[in-house]
Amino acid sequence: MDGTLDHTMIRVEDLEESLDWYQTHLEYEEKDRYEGDGFTIVYLGPEEMHEEGAMLELTHNEGADLELGDAWGHIAVRVPEGELEDHYEQLMDAGVEDYRDPESCGGRYAFVKDPDGHEIEIVQRDQGETWSLDHTMIRVEDADEALGFWTRKFEYDEIGRWESDTFANYFVEPSDAADEAMSVELTYNYDGRSYDLGDAWGHLCVRMDDLEEDWDQLLVREAEDYRDPESNDNMYAFTKDQDGHEIELIERDLEADSLFPF
Template identity: 85%
Template sequence: MDGTLDHVMVRVSNLEDSLEWYESHLEYEEKDRHEGDGFTIVYLGPEEMHEEGALLELTHNEGTDELAVGDAWGHVAVRVPEGELEAYYEQLMDEGVEDYRDPESCGGRYAFVKDPDGHEIEIVQRDPDEGALWSLDHTMIRVEDADEALGFWTRKFEYDEVGRWESDSFANYFVEPRDAAEEAMSVELTYNYDGRSYETGDAWGHLCVRVDDLEEDWERLMERDAPEYRDPGSNDDMYAFTTDQDGHEIELLERDPDADSLFPF
């Protein structure tokens, strides 16, 4: 199983406002668009993307004016060069971006802003060789059992735990595909020790894992007792969905790099 993280999907209430926000503040460009029956999907990313870099998928459903973010969904993190966090943060503030947590409140190591729908976006510092400016670094989700969450990703998707940070009240675990490129996105699993439970909300969509062979890799997941949420057959053999132990949706997608469209439709 290749297992590269292909994209992360979030829902937005006003597509044009969201596109303007990401294009003007994070310098993203529209990579592809699909107009469906009552919904629109847009893939975004930096102009210069590595082949293993992850896309941001914005989904807008007609008639959706308000979305609940929920607390099971954490944030996406984007990259800026080492030593330039403060400068890029101040640039966003000058552009009128909503402040959430400034660098000083985060020990000078990272910062947070919010997009028009309240999706949290962390700004992290990385070596310039580890991905384009503003490229997706990781996606954070909250889990109720760290052992189960780590077991899910390491056993079912053959991911490796590549980092962890533990405090008195919570822990962060980072997982990514084996031999992933430095430019690839990882998943951050956040576990709070107090035993709380979480609400997903309808603003949080899914993670997508790019696979070599949809049918073969789906069968492998079924053999490993992954939940059968939406099998390939129910999606015209174009994609499939499973869920993790907390109900986070995970899409499986076989993408042809030479195809005219990023969508399998």
């Protein structure tokens, strides 16, 4: 299987407000859009994207009131090394909410929030386009189970970890992933807490080489049979991790006229 992280999906209450926020402050452009019956999906990303770079998917369901759960952490976006404070100040000057400034984070990173309260970490990287997605953080209740899920079922590698007195962060991504690719950050708190998924958090999406063949392999590896390819007209499928985080599986033709398989 390919295993590249294709996109992260979050739900928003006011699509036009969210589009304006991401296009203005992170300089994203609309890559594609799908208008469904009562919902709209929009793919966003920097103008120039590496073929392994991940997009942000905004989903708007008409009339929905969203709840942010604490199982959903944040997306992280990149700025060049040494430019964190400059980019943060630009966001502040443009009226973005001052949530966690660089000084409060030891000068290593910072956080802002989008109009729906989704947290966005700003990290310093020498690779990838400015504001491109660096990682998506989700919280897990058992670190060993979470690492086992990604390393066994998706053949991901653990590429880094940071352990403190109260929690640990584990980073996983496909073997031989490009530097520009997005990774998954698994956050494990040692106090045994449980989490609420909420409905504002959507899913992660992983590209497959062959949707049906790779889906069958995931089932052999005991992935949850949540929404199989056949139930989705063989266009995509969904499984879940041990904490209930949804993971979409899609077979992507990067040369196709549309990003949607519909």
